Amino acid sequence: MVAINNSASAPGVETSYGPAGYKGLVHNSFLLSLSAFASIGGVLYGYDQGVISGVLVMTSFGKEFPSLAHNSTLQGWMVSVLTLGAMFGALANGPIADRLSRRWSILLANIIFLIGSILQAASVNVPMIFVARFIAGLAIGQLSMVVPLYISELAPPTLRGGLVALQQLGITAGIMVAFWLNFGTQHIGGTGDGQSPAAWRLPLALQCLFSLILGVGTFFLPYTPRWLMMKDRENEAVSTLSRLRRVPRSDGRIMNEVLEIKVSVLFDKATTAAMFPGVTSPIRLSVERYKSLLALRHLNRRLLTACALQLIQQFTGINAIIYYCRIRRSPDVDLYDSDIGLSGSSVDLLATGVIGILNFLCTIPAIMFMDRWGRRTVLLVGGMGMGISQLIVATLYAVYEHSWASHRGAGWATAAFVWIYICHFAFSIGCINWVIPSEIFPPGVRSQAVGIAIGVNWLSNFIVALITPRMLDSITFGTFYFYLAFCVFLVFWVYFALPETKGVPIEEMDKVFGGNQGEQDTIRMASIRHQLGMGGVDGAVKDDSGGYVEEVEDHDWTV
Structure with a gap:
């Protein structure tokens, strides 16, 4: 079984900014x-x-x-x-x-x-x-x-x-x-x-x-x-997130959240490029996204x-x-x-x-x-x-x-x-x-x-x-x-x-509704995480093209 670990946080990393509810x-x-x-x-x-x-x-x-x-x-x-x-x-x-x-x-x-x-x-x-x-x-x-x-x-x-x-x-x-x-x-x-x-x-x-x-x-x-990250304005995204969460930029929770946003955006861009090769017009790309x-x-x-x-x-x-x-x-x-x-x-x-x-x-x-x-x-x-x-x-x-x-x-x-x-x-x-x-x-x-x-x-x-x-x-x-x-x-x-x-x-909504279907999507996500230093070497399966596929034994996210 091949699957990805799409967790928003690495083990042991605190991501909470306070209790839920009022x-x-x-x-x-x-x-x-x-x-x-x-x-x-x-x-x-x-x-x-x-x-x-x-x-x-x-x-x-x-x-x-x-x-x-x-x-x-x-x-x-x-x-x-x-x-x-x-x-x-x-x-x-x-x-x-x-x-x-x-x-x-x-x-x-x-x-x-x-x-x-x-x-x-x-x-x-x-x-x-x-x-x-x-x-x-x-x-x-x-x-x-x-x-x-x-x-x-x-x-x-x-x-x-x-x-x-x-x-x-x-x-x-x-x-x-x-x-x-x-x-x-x-x-x-x-x-x-x-x-x-x-x-x-x-x-x-x-x-x-x-x-x-x-x-x-x-x-x-x-x-x-997320919009700033979509527009490749990463430094502004970190600063904005720090201001919104009222914690320093160096806080581990901020860095972890930024990394997850970046993974999601990079995965979307990579998938878009793979699905719609050669499409550069914003209007046509928008139409293709509606089709997807x-x-x-x-x-x-x-x-x-x-x-x-x-x-x-x-x-x-x-x-x-x-x-x-x-x-x-x-x-x-x-x-x-x-x-x-x-x-x-x-x-x-x-x-x-x-x-x-x-x-x-x-x-x-x-x-x-x-x-x-x-x-x-x-x-x-x-x-x-x-x-x-x-x-x-x-x-x-x-x-x-x-x-x-x-x-x-x-x-x-x-x-x-x-x-x-x-x-x-x-x-x-x-x-x-x-x-x-x-x-x-x-x-x-x-x-x-x-x-x-x-x-x-x-x-x-x-x-x-x-x-x-x-x-x-x-x-x-x-x-x-x-x-x-x-x-x-x-x-x-x-x-x-x-x-x-x-x-x-x-x-992480892919875990709830499915997603990343197909081996290439799995490889793409694992490779992005590996490149960003979020895992992918230990416990990962390397495919023929050199990408990494992470194995998660605790969850059944079958691809």
């Missing part, structure tokens, strides 16, 4: 601050997602755009056009993030977002607001792809899950702020015919503030060590895992609830109003504000404990909680569909289980769908693969936003049974098919 986050406060700041990109997405549901039902907005106010199909498209733009933005940002760096692609996305936000707030007709939302969507798609990628390349393995989950915390914070801001601004000039246009233009304009903060702060963010995601077994397995997670996340029904729970009664779908027998301004406030608060608060445990509990455990618990909640909501809906008025307790129970569903979503797949794609791919195709995965998320989001109002109109409670099926599938898929990636260095 203690580790506190211990690495500088890295936590950087990751939290980058996660403002998530705030932009969450804010826009939350703000539009309130804007659509404001009286002044309806007077400005009567065709939108009374046409549920157009409203669905207005919500969905942003997700359509986001899909294209996520797919296009892979090569951009490789070329410009993760850091500067964040800045580029902010510039595009500012243009879209200004146009949204200044819109005077339906085509203008549709185009503006598509432009803003392009930027949100870019940010949703690059922010988790950026954070995952900054983070040590023991903290990666919690830090990348900050992206989801940013999203929930944006939704929560938008809900409550909408509730306040709708009173500008009154809630009736005298309502001021500022009631809807102001919340749309305020998202520019978050974008400006992130855009200016980008100039103070560091490059990621489908052609190589271990890569398409990872891609399938990442994309399946994105699709399942959307089809558990989360955005069906976020998009179509209105702050006020509307001619559109209103989950908490006449549908379940609850009405009044206080209930309208609960229907939106409580969702925002719960979504935000229940994301925090994932950040604090995901790297201790593991991805699989969190997904299993969350999937079962979401499934049970959807089952109870659907059943109550089926039983009391025509008698909510005389069974108000059932209406409140339905609302309560929607909130319980939100809690389970927030700490589980709401966070992990950002974490896993950003950590499982090798560096050469990571940005392209993450772009595809997040693009699938946005495409699924787009579909859900379009079909949910029609499903609620036509099959009512059957809508919740539909989304329940995906919660059940999630549990079985995680239990039987999803490997655990907790604490696994990015450079």
Whole structure:
């Protein structure tokens, strides 16, 4: 049996920078601050997602755009056009993030977002607001792809899950702020015919503030060590890693981590040269890398895992609830109003504000404990909680569909289980769908693969936003049974098919998903390690071409 030792650390070399979980986050406060700041990109997405549901039902907005106010199909498209733009933005940002760096692609996305936000707030007709939302969507798609990628390349393995989950915390914070801001601004000039246009233009304009903060702060963010190594800027990579880890450059842990990053990058370059000989054009090379995601077994397995997670996340029904729970009664779908027998301004406030608060608060445990509990455990618990909640909501809906008025307790129970569903979503797949794609791919195709995965998320989001109002109109409670099926599938898929990636260095994901398939890949990796002084002589098998192949007796990484 021939195999490679792809361990991130040599025996006896300490690689830990502190404990996992919340203690580790506190211990690495500088890295936590950087990751939290980058996660403002998530705030932009969450804010826009939350703000539009309130804007659509404001009286002044309806007077400005009567065709939108009374046409549920157009409203669905207005919500969905942003997700359509986001899909294209996520797919296009892979090569951009490789070329410009993760850091500067964040800045580029902010510039595009500012243009879209200004146009949204200044819109005077339906085509203008549709185009503006598509432009803003392009930027949100870019940010949703690059922010988790950026954070995952900054983070040590023991903290990666919690830090990348900050992206989801940013999203929930944006939704929560938008809900409550909408509730306040709708009173500008009154809630009736005298309502001021500022009631809807102001919340749309305020998202520019978050974008400006992130855009200016980008100039103070560091490059990621992995991107610097990809660009042959090794000295900068060492310095950056030392600054991120808050230890001297001479620290053995820094040198070991740098060596592993270098091994991964050199292996990727050597493999790329072997697979695509003579390809020097960056555009053609990028295309070939996209092809390799489908052609190589271990890569398409990872891609399938990442994309399946994105699709399942959307089809558990989360955005069906976020998009179509209105702050006020509307001619559109209103989950908490006449549908379940609850009405009044206080209930309208609960229907939106409580969702925002719960979504935000229940994301925090994932950040604090995901790297201790593991991805699989969190997904299993969350999937079962979401499934049970959807089952109870659907059943109550089926039983009391025509008698909510005389069974108000059932209406409140339905609302309560929607909130319980939100809690389970927030700490589980709401966070992990950002974490896993950003950590499982090798560096050469990571940005392209993450772009595809997040693009699938946005495409699924787009579909859900379009079909949910029609499903609620036509099959009512059957809508919740539909989304329940995906919660059940999630549990079985995680239990039987999803490997655990907790604490696994990015450079070691080949051990989890397979990789380095074929004798030449094995020889190439072992040779690189030997050349860098990381072993390969003692206990190594030398092949006919002079390369080294290391034998590992403790693990079955068969080639």
